[in-house]
Amino acid sequence: MLIPTVGPIVGHTTSHQTRLFLRGGWQKDTQAFAAVRCRRAGEEHWNNATFTPLSEANDGAAVIDLQGLVADTEYEYQAGWFSSTLGVETLRESPLQWPEPLYRFRTQSSAVTTPRAYIVGSCRYLQMTAGVPWAPQLGDRIFASINTLARNTNPPISALLMTGDQVYIDDLNFIAPDREYEDILAKYRTAFSQPHIAALMSGTPTYMILDDHEIEDNWPANKSRGDEHLYENATRAYELYQASHGPAGTGEGLGQPLDRYWYQFSHGDIEWFVTDSRTRRDLASSEPRMLDLEQEQALCEWLIQSPARVKFVVTSVMFYPDRKSLPDDAWKAFPEQRLRLLETIRTHGIKNVVFVSGDVHGSLTSRLTHSEAPDFDVHTIVSSPLCNSRLLPYAKASTFILDQPLVQTAAGDYRHELMSGVISQDNFAHVIVDTEQIHVRFHDRDGTLLQSTSISLN
Structure with a gap:
């Protein structure tokens, strides 16, 4: 898997969801995918990875929504892209070599009056x-x-x-x-x-x-x-x-x-x-x-x-x-x-x-x-x-x-x-x-x- 050519960018983030943007690329006659996985900072096991196809029409860019997060919590995540002839369901079961960069973001606090x-x-x-x-x-x-x-x-x-x-x-x-x-x-x-x-x-x-x-x-x-x-x-x-x-x-x-x-x-x-x-x-x-x-x-x-x-x-x-x-x-x-x-x-x-x-x-x-x-x-x-x-x-x-x-x-x-x-x-x-x-x-x-x-x- 390759590192993003642009991004990742953490976008709109609530107490339970965040939106990530990244750009990968594409190769002729193969399907390209973006992939993201996250976990609470300090934990060992990753949540299931999310995949989305990339296309030349979108300049090889993708937006992935991470759902079901916990409020006021620091997460770490990895992001990348790759080309494959396999379908998404098969990819979910396949081992992937993730890029080394480890990124972090924090979900918003659900407290009303916090500074x-x-x-x-x-x-x-x-x-x-x-x-x-x-x-x-x-x-x-x-x-x-x-x-x-x-x-x-x-x-x-x-x-x-x-x-x-x-x-x-x-x-x-x-x-x-x-x-x-x-x-x-x-x-x-x-x-x-x-x-x-x-x-x-x-x-x-x-x-x-x-x-x-x-x-x-x-x-x-x-x-x-x-x-x-x-x-x-x-x-x-x-x-x-x-x-x-x-x-x-x-x-x-x-x-x-x-x-x-x-x-x-x-x-x-x-x-x-x-x-x-x-x-x-x-x-x-x-x-x-x-x-x-x-x-x-x-x-x-x-x-x-x-x-x-x-x-x-x-x-x-x-x-x-x-x-x-x-x-x-x-x-x-x-x-x-x-x-x-x-x-x-x-x-x-x-x-x-x-x-x-x-x-x-x-x-x-x-x-x-x-x-x-x-x-x-x-x-x-x-x-x-x-x-x-x-x-x-x-x-x-x-x-x-x-x-x-x-x-x-x-x-x-x-x-x-x-x-x-x-x-x-x-x-x-x-x-x-x-x-x-x-x-x-x-x-x-x-x-x-x-x-x-x-x-x-x-």
Whole structure:
């Protein structure tokens, strides 16, 4: 059996189930299979191995769901792939030589109020020229630091949230943009098989959502004639390499088109709603929409009805504050829909709502209040970039509109203030939720603490 060519990646993980992604390969005139086996850490005997066939149509990739696990338990597992003329039932009875790497993951705790910790990041630039990555260690370096933190922190990391631009399909958009499916797949294979990110994702539940660079800069505002071909190829690759191992994926039914990219997941009394703030935009109507009607209604219903103590809303582009530059690709360009979401939170008295995003190549935390509603406050955590390009600037405090209300209405003004400085270098966020506060700690690519702030919970 051979080691995976990409992965394994630990995806959506609950107290009793985890979803694993891996890529193998295939050989002409034989059937290829992916295989995974797991056991509780420290035990001698393995659970029965799970096999799934691989195909060229899915780029030799597979998703395997491990069921019937025990909550808050460390498991170790092995994963690989091989070619065989035997059927699955015969393989179950056949001895296999498993690859040496031994991976570990932990199932989620079933306790409701236990403290949880997360890693949040976005915008990982990895340039490829003629199919060859340029200095890939630069884009991978920060994941070594995240790995070190994850191994030595308590509470354990419940999830890695990657909130957009995990790959840059358009890294050379002005010279030779990638448009063909095979070229896009090559970027995913390279980006996710670098040693440090591979090590991190093999043991940490990883949740992803796309932003514009998974397709094209400022998509769909920059969409041009003939870009339907690009969009089809880019989203097909996104579904295979990012969405497949998350809650929006279809598990072992890999390769089936997804109805939607947005999804929810929960950890005790902490819940996440991860929006698709890129592919469902409507720019043509008199009232532009960031989120389509179905997604907006689902988000509002979740905000109102969910009993979660803490509600994180992921939107790959910034919810607030607004940037000074025009035109704007973020929520500034969708004021009516943003106001409806804020009014939903205010009028229903919803507490402890935090918007999480990336995109701007700068990190910060900020607080939003209302002039006539003293009990209203909404926070935002922005974490970006994991690795910047030398061609792209970092955001600074002067990038944002901070000297005037975010929104002025007849019912009062929404006013915001920075709760931290604006970090203008490669970084990631370590977010810890306990019973009284959310602690946000930003670290540089070497793992050094840059700054920390706390958000009080109501």
